[in-house]
Amino acid sequence: MSNLILFWHRRDLRISDNTGLAAARQQSPKVVGVFCLDPNLLERDDVAPVRVTYMIGCLQKLQERYAQVGSELLILHANPVQAIPALAAALGAKAVFWNWDVEPYSQERDRTIINALSENGIQFLDQNWDQILHSPEEIRTGSNGRYTVYTPFWKNWISKPKANPVETLQNAEGLTAQEQEIAKHAGAIALPSAKDLGFIWDEELILSPGEAAAQARLEEFTTRAITEYQEQRNFPAVDGTSQLSAALKFGVIGIRNVWQATIEVLENSRSDEAATNIRTWQQELAWREFYQHAMYNFPELADGAYRETFKSFPWETNEEHFQAWCEGKTGYPIVDAAMRQMNEIGWMHNRCRMIVASFLTKDLLINPQLGEKYFMQHLIDGDLSANNGGWQWSASSGMDPKPVRIFNPASQSQKFDPEGEYIRQWIPELRSVDTEYLVTGKISPLERHAVGYPDPIVDHKIQQQQFKHRYQQQKAFSGAE
8 A cells, every 4th residue: 555645625726824734744745636527416406507617716726726736636537436436446545635624415425435445444534624613512502502593602602712723735645647547447536627517607717716816816805805894895886895705605715714804804803893804704605604513513504494484385376476576576686686696697786696596585475495596506605504594594494593584675775885886787678768767766757768778576565464364374383482
């Protein structure tokens, strides 16, 4: 058996600040990366072409980074349950390392692979937590329970010291020519394009793939927008967010590196106001981790509602309404602008994600799981934990002490897009409409028809009353909350 260690990349498409990769290099100078294009994931019906395109771009950059340090990144396109152990056995690898994941499918898959490696006498190290700052076992209630409410989670989470970035891989030995041939026979292939895999995305990506682009975006955000984040983050027409969600989803940037950047700018902040803004963004990072912990601790969240009241809620099955929502043709400008933004560029501002999710569930009374799936089919940053957590928060079906939260599209527009800039950007047919009517949604039927914009498909006031009525009935029926 050689001293080769295979490092299996999954949600950590980088060589810097990578806990498992650093651990592998500490044990051997011969470290080779491997990534498996998993049909179990790629052939699902909720895969976004924009997300695959970004991922493939990140893999291209990762291959370049491996070449720079003297090694390589092997690509497999097969079920990893068979492919990873087979490649390790064929190469006579000493061990396979990887970083742990919170998602139910990943955990089940990894347990099966551990058994296969063990049977072949191949070592493994899978308990590196790389995508989160604290493991789910580390953040517990006073009675060692699992958190279901964010605020106490945050207080515990922020009180604990955060790890520094780990050492970046500087050099490693790659495969010999003979081993490269063995790897090919064991299934290693050239990296396909997204189009080769059947995913077509011809638009520009909101974030260029790879470590360097993510690091540049982080630096740009922390030197410009983070000190005004709390004031600017809710205005979709303003470039006030980091737009690092796709990089965090695929682990193109290390979370310890991100956290360190916030600490550095916090230490250099010159006012209480700036410090408050920075801390607000840190809280958003904690929200992301809260949802990851929740998915790990409560894997049943992936299949439906957390709250009993919503496990059998009488949702509507109006296909016309759902399609109008998907296409941005509900007649509510802020809702339609947001949906069109996502459909066109594969990303949506977070304030707007809450608005459209509330509209689907509280105005159209449609099952949030349909919206959750549609988001995954279109978002570059589609992530099970974050997407599920956000939808359950908006639908009132998740871990939230205030279950009946309803967003009024008009008041949201007036507060967060007061000049109608965002609406006009994404709904060009409404650009000539007076701002007052645009943001309130009180556009006359005549004007709507003149520009080809639909009438509202529902009445918000009536629908919210209907939702509250159903909620109270269901709550009484279930005896919950």
